[in-house]
Amino acid sequence: MDAGLDKVDAIWEKETAIIDGIDISGPWNRMFEQRVIWEYTPELIDKVADLPGAESFSWCYQCAACVPVCPVDMVGDYGPRKLYRKAQTGTDLQSADDLWLCTTCMNCVRVCKKVVDMVQIMPAVREQAVLDGFVPEELQKAFEDTAKYGNPLGQSQRKRAAWTKKSDAPVPIIKDVKRPVDVLWYVGSYPSYHPRGIDAALAAARIFHALDIDYAILGREEKDDGDSQRLAGENGLFEMLAEHNISVFEKYEWEQMVVTGPHEYNAFKKEYAKLGFERPIQHYTQFLSDHLDRLSPLLTHEVQAKVTFHDPCYLGRHHGEYDAPRALLNAIPGLELVEMGRCRENGYCCGGGGGGMWLDSFTQNHTTMRLSERRVLEAAAYGADILAVCCPFEVSRFEDAAKSTGNDQLRVLDILELLDMSMRGEI
Amino acid sequence: MNIVVAIKHVPSTADELEINDEGVNLDFDEVDFTINEFDEQAIEQAVLVKEASGGEVTVIGVDVIEELDGVLHTALAKGADKAAKIVGDLEPPIDSHTQARWLADAIGGLTPDLVLTGVQAVDDLDGQIGPMLAAYLDLPYVGVVTGLSVSDGTATVHKEYAGGVMAEFEVNLPAVVGVQAAEKPPRYAPISKIRQMAKSADLEEYEADENVGDSGCEIRKMAKPVSAGHAEMLEGDAEEVAEKIIEILEERGLL
Ligand SMILES: Cc1cc2nc3c(=O)[nH]c(=O)nc-3n(C[C@H](O)[C@H](O)[C@H](O)COP(=O)(O)OP(=O)(O)OC[C@H]3O[C@@H](n4cnc5c(N)ncnc54)[C@H](O)[C@@H]3O)c2cc1C
Ligand code: SF4
Ligand code: SF4
Numbered sequence: 001m002d003a004g005l006d007k008v009d010a011i012w013e014k015e016t017a018i019i020d021g022i023d024i025s026g027p028w029n030r031m032f033e034q035r036v037i038w039e040y041t042p043e044l045i046d047k048v049a050d051l052p053g054a055e056s057f058s059w060c061y062q063c064a065a066c067v068p069v070c071p072v073d074m075v076g077d078y079g080p081r082k083l084y085r086k087a088q089t090g091t092d093l094q095s096a097d098d099l100w101l102c103t104t105c106m107n108c109v110r111v112c113k114k115v116v117d118m119v120q121i122m123p124a125v126r127e128q129a130v131l132d133g134f135v136p137e138e139l140q141k142a143f144e145d146t147a148k149y150g151n152p153l154g155q156s157q158r159k160r161a162a163w164t165k166k167s168d169a170p171v172p173i174i175k176d177v178k179r180p181v182d183v184l185w186y187v188g189s190y191p192s193y194h195p196r197g198i199d200a201a202l203a204a205a206r207i208f209h210a211l212d213i214d215y216a217i218l219g220r221e222e223k224d225d226g227d228s229q230r231l232a233g234e235n236g237l238f239e240m241l242a243e244h245n246i247s248v249f250e251k252y253e254w255e256q257m258v259v260t261g262p263h264e265y266n267a268f269k270k271e272y273a274k275l276g277f278e279r280p281i282q283h284y285t286q287f288l289s290d291h292l293d294r295l296s297p298l299l300t301h302e303v304q305a306k307v308t309f310h311d312p313c314y315l316g317r318h319h320g321e322y323d324a325p326r327a328l329l330n331a332i333p334g335l336e337l338v339e340m341g342r343c344r345e346n347g348y349c350c351g352g353g354g355g356g357m358w359l360d361s362f363t364q365n366h367t368t369m370r371l372s373e374r375r376v377l378e379a380a381a382y383g384a385d386i387l388a389v390c391c392p393f394e395v396s397r398f399e400d401a402a403k404s405t406g407n408d409q410l411r412v413l414d415i416l417e418l419l420d421m422s423m424r425g426e427i
Numbered sequence: 428m429n430i431v432v433a434i435k436h437v438p439s440t441a442d443e444l445e446i447n448d449e450g451v452n453l454d455f456d457e458v459d460f461t462i463n464e465f466d467e468q469a470i471e472q473a474v475l476v477k478e479a480s481g482g483e484v485t486v487i488g489v490d491v492i493e494e495l496d497g498v499l500h501t502a503l504a505k506g507a508d509k510a511a512k513i514v515g516d517l518e519p520p521i522d523s524h525t526q527a528r529w530l531a532d533a534i535g536g537l538t539p540d541l542v543l544t545g546v547q548a549v550d551d552l553d554g555q556i557g558p559m560l561a562a563y564l565d566l567p568y569v570g571v572v573t574g575l576s577v578s579d580g581t582a583t584v585h586k587e588y589a590g591g592v593m594a595e596f597e598v599n600l601p602a603v604v605g606v607q608a609a610e611k612p613p614r615y616a617p618i619s620k621i622r623q624m625a626k627s628a629d630l631e632e633y634e635a636d637e638n639v640g641d642s643g644c645e646i647r648k649m650a651k652p653v654s655a656g657h658a659e660m661l662e663g664d665a666e667e668v669a670e671k672i673i674e675i676l677e678e679r680g681l682l
Contacts, residue, residue, distance in 0.1 A: 130617050131620070156439070156459070158457070159443070240622065
């Protein structure tokens with residue numbers, strides 16, 4: 001007998017069967033008797049499903065709808081159905097490498113009729129793994145840097161607003177403004193520190209300034225939102241950052257918050273809300289598309305390019321926002337927007353979510369190519385000159401992928417940069 | 428077995444370091460402090476020894492800027508059993524000699540079987556706290572250690588020499604060991620465990636004796652290094668850049 005199988009009972013097929021006076025003799029009568037059930041041991045499924053938040057793991061009925069939509073399966077061997085099957089046949093998810101491959105992109109949940117929810121299951125199992133001392137080295141470094149410096153890049157907390165020195169538009173810091181502002185702009189870690197993120201932040205500052213928005217940033221009081229660390233299993237770190245950020249948010253008076261990144265949007269809107277922080281929040285694409293009547297006249301220069309757009313998982317599927325980024329792109333004169341096959345609800349994943357941002361080498365050992373590379377190949381196949389993004393995780397991921405797949409002709413630009421180009425005519 | 432790890436709180440090099448107005452040291456108001464990275468190796472090695480051979484690990488350090496608690500809570504979350512700090516009306520910089528004296532006074536009272544330190548600290552690269560502790564406590568010292576196991580009152584240690592030469596020593600315990608690298612990378616301390624420690628742990632305190640002398644050395648001037656040259660960036664595509672590199676190498680007779 002195979003390991004992991006329990007024989008429940010022997011097969012019975014009666015020669016004759018009469019039920020309620022009706023003769024139902026024949027092979028189908030097994031439907032009315034105890035049949036053979038070769039049950040798999042449920043322990044390793046229960047081990048996952050017993051964790052708070054991971055209950056839905058045991059609901060899977062193996063229909064496999066999730067597998068073809070899973071972005072990891074497209075470059076490897078993955079998906080909830082497969083994880084369930086492996087648990088049935090002896091894999092302990094908590095100590096398996098598979099635990100770290102899911103990007104929490106949510107495409108499987110979208111199609112799963114049983115609502116097996118990887119976005120809840122993964123952080124629950126990973127949290128247990130982290131507590132038990134299983135954590136891939138690269139991820140550990142990102143956790144430690146976030147705990148020490150308030151950002152996963154390991155940069156100095158004191159230098160969080162250093163990028164503003166490069167800005168030709170004024171970037172007020174709320175502590176110095178000393179009055180209520182309309183908009184609190186939460187910049188985020190990558191736009192504050194990563195060179196390509198800073199490019200987007202500088203563009204945003206110019207756009208806000210041109211629109212005469214009364215805004216301010218938190219400067220060195222701002223810390224990483226912590227949501228991707230939570231999804232990667234570090235809930236304690238998330239709580240620590242959330243407590244810090246919420247206390248800073250509440251220290252100042254402002255009407256609404258605008259965030260640069262979809263992950264921060266998800267953090268504040270869904271997760272910080274559970275901790276009692278409920279204030280108006282918009283992703284920058286939503287905020288700017290609401291101001292399109294004033295923004296459009298400023299977009300005076302043509303951007304002659306074929307542009308395709310990558311829906312960020314945490315703006316699209318997680319929050320249903322597909323139109324705002326497209327409205328901004330369509331407002332840019334000269335720009336031709338082409339959609340990739342995998343767009344909107346079925347948008348592909350850049351690989352950066354759920355901790356994937358800090359698991360690049362680890363994931364590479366389990367996939368045929370990076371998710372970002374897969375996506376760049378798709379963009380190139382559609383003949384795009386520019387791959388437009390609106391998530392700070394993506395610019396560097398896709399730029400690297402464009403180089404590594406030999407698609408140097410494909411430029412990767414944040415929508416902020418494209419708007420700024422059209423505003424200023426510098427391309 | 429009683430294992431004590433002496434740690435040092437040092438300026439974080441994630442910050443751009445600023446020199447103070449007097450030009451004799453860092454501007455300590457403009458830097459964050461962090462645990463010396465070799466001390467993280469020492470803590471890991473101590474916990475590995477405890478896991479292999481049993482015992483109790485105590486972590487102790489001088490609380491130079493009154494922010495050492497977080498470091499001690501992290502050590503407890505990683506598997507240390509007790510933590511202690513040396514306190515007083517302290518201000519950075521406090522040189523290695525002074526710290527070693529204070530640590531020796533406190534550690535002496537803990538009757539250690541094994542004292543671990545990091546091999547050196549990034550602040551002064553002095554590398555002397557371990558040897559000085561050994562001298563004050565009258566114990567043997569082995570430094571630059573990358574592996575350690577204990578049995579029957581003896582420690583077997585792997586020591587690294589320059590040029591990739593390795594040696595194995597047997598040291599009678601008690602002894603002081605300066606750790607270059609633990610046998611495994613330092614483990615992760617989940618923040619929830621650290622926060623739990625912050626709520627529940629008692630940190631023992633020792634008063635710093637302000638009458639111990641210092642090293643006798645005085646820093647007269649500290650300045651940032653001035654960059655003497657600059658890198659030349661080669662422009663062009665991969666082919667062009669490769670050609671230019673070959674040209675330069677040939678020009679200098681390196682090919
Ligand atoms: C999760 C789940 C659990 C179930 N558990 C039980 C149970 O415990 N007990 C029980 O009695 N029943 C159970 N059922 C129901 C049972 O499986 C189905 O009733 C039964 O499989 C129906 O058989 P079928 O051949 O009619 O259709 P299907 O099983 O759907 O088979 C259709 C087959 O036809 C093929 N096909 C479809 N279109 C074409 C085409 N145009 N040309 C060629 N091939 C085609 C498909 O690829 C497929 O192989 C379960 C069903 C599900 C989904
Ligand atoms: S779609 Fe849902 S039920 Fe179907 S295999 Fe995937 S997880 Fe299981
Ligand atoms: S959330 Fe995305 S990556 Fe994770 S299993 Fe589902 S489809 Fe795959």
